[in-house]
Amino acid sequence: MKWGQFELHLISDGNVWLDGGAMFGVVPKVLWEKKTSPDEKNRIRLGLNCLLIQTAEKNLLIDTGCGFKYSEKELDIYRIEHETDILRELQKVDVSPEKVDFVINTHYHFDHCGGNTRREGEEQFPNFPNATYLVSRQEYEDANHPNERTEATYFPHNWKPLEERGLLQIVDEDQEIVPGIALVSTPGHTAGHQSVKVESEGKILFYIADLCPTSAHIPLPWIMGYDLFPLTTLEVRKRIYAQAVDEEWLLFFEHDPEFPLGRLFQENGKYTLACEPWGESQG
Numbered sequence: 001m002k003w004g005q006f007e008l009h010l011i012s013d014g015n016v017w018l019d020g021g022a023m024f025g026v027v028p029k030v031l032w033e034k035k036t037s038p039d040e041k042n043r044i045r046l047g048l049n050c051l052l053i054q055t056a057e058k059n060l061l062i063d064t065g066c067g068f069k070y071s072e073k074e075l076d077i078y079r080i081e082h083e084t085d086i087l088r089e090l091q092k093v094d095v096s097p098e099k100v101d102f103v104i105n106t107h108y109h110f111d112h113c114g115g116n117t118r119r120e121g122e123e124q125f126p127n128f129p130n131a132t133y134l135v136s137r138q139e140y141e142d143a144n145h146p147n148e149r150t151e152a153t154y155f156p157h158n159w160k161p162l163e164e165r166g167l168l169q170i171v172d173e174d175q176e177i178v179p180g181i182a183l184v185s186t187p188g189h190t191a192g193h194q195s196v197k198v199e200s201e202g203k204i205l206f207y208i209a210d211l212c213p214t215s216a217h218i219p220l221p222w223i224m225g226y227d228l229f230p231l232t233t234l235e236v237r238k239r240i241y242a243q244a245v246d247e248e249w250l251l252f253f254e255h256d257p258e259f260p261l262g263r264l265f266q267e268n269g270k271y272t273l274a275c276e277p278w279g280e281s282q283g
Contacts, residue, residue, distance in 0.1 A: 012085075017045055023226070064105070100131045103131045103134065112254075262275045
């Protein structure tokens with residue numbers, strides 16, 4: 001879709017199924033199952049919605065989904081479905097892996113950076129050999145020094161091959177990557193989690209990532225059990241939500257399998273979402 005001077009493409013890496021209870025934290029199942037239907041293992045379907053931003057000169061990819069580097073046990077646990085993947089999706093819009101200039105990782109959980117690299121035999125290689133891969137310093141440090149709770153979702157093969165080849169850029173603070181595309185620190189899910197603000201011709205799209213993974217998570221207290229710092233998530237949501245309403249941002253939901261876009265409204269102290277279709281109507 002057209003977004004000011006940019007072209008935006010939703011790039012899907014398929015789906016992953018995660019435990020519904022973990023996805024909705026303290027929210028009772030009797031409430032969250034009204035929003036989404038779990039499978040026989042209590043898992044809910046989550047989209048792997050990455051975003052390609054094309055400027056006049058650059059191609060930027062936000063997150064890279066799960067990728068393919070999983071054991072049979074892991075595939076069974078997470079029910080990763082690749083009816084499509086990021087490389088096939090990029091091919092559809094005539095963008096080869098070599099043409100990607102920047103890869104922005106919102107954080108280093110496997111379902112957000114698994115497509116950074118690929119396995120060939122016993123070796124790992126960058127999927128985007130000419131790209132600069134960006135991650136926050138806090139996330140980089142935490143991923144390289146995981147604790148007992150976080151080590152199950154941090155897989156070094158998703159970033160070490162980039163570092164070894166000089167493709168990794170560690171970001172210390174919020175910054176503009178190219179004119180109109182900026183990194184915004186949004187901690188809570190992890191300490192180093194970041195979102196991406198896309199602004200052109202007075203319009204703002206906000207790639208909110210795991211600060212609010214799906215449209216069903218819009219209510220302020222509907223915070224994932226996966227969040228390491230849920231009270232931080234709550235405070236950051238309040239700040240981001242207020243800006244989104246005041247400035248009429250369009251939100252992009254990374255994990256929503258049905259409604260990747262929506263606009264926030266506030267009424268009587270509560271936030272509601274109006275979902276919008278993906279397409280030229282956003283231009």
